Amino acid sequence: MKKPQNIRVAVDAVVFGYEQKKLSVLLIKRGIEPFKGSWALPGGLVLEDESLETAVQRELQEETGVTIDYLEQLYTFGKPGRDPRNRVVSVTYFGLVSPNHFKISADTDADDVEWFSIDKLPNLAFDHDIILKTALQRLKNKINYQPIGFELLKKEFPFSDLENLYQTILNRKIDRRNFRKKILSFGILTETDKIHQPSSGRPAKLFKFNAKKYKELEENGFHFEIKFA
């Protein structure tokens, strides 16, 4: 007779936010050992009768109260020893949040939840640094072939925000004219009648992502794809 398996299943989420040319990640401070006091990705054990997706959503809600605009499975980490207590297999998720939804819920102990700029990260508990790196790579790849960048902007945004977002995430300059030409040629942005007043300089039209149109185009074989010099 085989001895029963004793492995826990957890979910963890890497949730990105973007504002003012800064990419951020949502972290929580651990209240218990191991790694008590360290920062870690939000997450926790999966309950016995909930799906993985439900589990992440619940944990995110409980721990941060932040509304997640986009969520997909990232990768599953399961090397023995990644948690010093027990064998834990962690199914990780990749999330994006619009600045419209940045606010950390007052329900949670707000001191223990924070947005960290991606270039000022604290040390992370467990193997969460690797998970984070994996998520960042996914983000870098995916914005080139899926319209997920919009999830990181306000619902209505000036074109320059989109431009800066791509430059920040990909960490390189992009020609403004070519970029705009390309994106607009897709026909998935709707121009609103509002305008945005920058602190100084010419006002900008506000655009919004037209998800319905995108879906429609996609069904007809259209493929979102950006290339850079």
Add this chain to the structure above:
Amino acid sequence: MKKPQNIRVAVDAVVFGYEQKKLSVLLIKRGIEPFKGSWALPGGLVLEDESLETAVQRELQEETGVTIDYLEQLYTFGKPGRDPRNRVVSVTYFGLVSPNHFKISADTDADDVEWFSIDKLPNLAFDHDIILKTALQRLKNKINYQPIGFELLKKEFPFSDLENLYQTILNRKIDRRNFRKKILSFGILTETDKIHQPSSGRPAKLFKFNAKKYKELEENGFHFEIKFA
């Protein structure tokens, strides 16, 4: 006090093979309930002190004896109820096997292991049909931007094999001249001095994939990418 979690962790693999313009998947016949007698993906429970990757490799070895040429994590399926007995979270893998390694080991009960052509699949146990569909989608996407197609061919192959492989997987015609031009332009194939004698018709040069060269190019910013009309 929370009640302890009772979730099992399994691994399952979708392993593809290709020969004679047919794409196949490696399946095993279940010897026990539930779904006794049904065909299923090879896989099983993860042992407490082995990594996920080791677990799949072990299961594949034990159940099929087939040498896997390429293996990567696919997706994790964990909906409650997918196994009627217990809650099982299954970390699935995506594998490719060269025709050089098709042979199912004599160690295993060979009656219970079989290559099934992708268009003559039996009903599958559990949610394995969904897993298979996911893997197939991955294959279709991935051959366009990673040189994994070569893992499905013999070490040395005539160009037409590669051509047919792509046409089979993508299920469409590809212009022979443009395809060859494109692939050869990458400079990742080495021409061998051998030739292949088709049953009739002009003999063909044999090529092999030059993994070292590919890696080298990749490090210098080269990106394998195929587009089709």
Add this chain to the structure above:
DNA sequence: GTAATTTTGTGTAAAATGGACACTAAATGA
């Protein structure tokens, strides 16, 4: 052994896409 058949191997021209590049417009602040 000649002709028909099968599969391999190759080039070019036209069209579409990608990349480089600089100035004007509309606002604010000094």
Add this chain to the structure above:
DNA sequence: TCATTTAGTGTCCATTTTACACAAAATTAC
């Protein structure tokens, strides 16, 4: 009103992609 800041726009050239057809080398059938 002038300087500064950000938004908005078009053209030309280089590269890539696509469409497209015939000759070469072998086997098979007659």
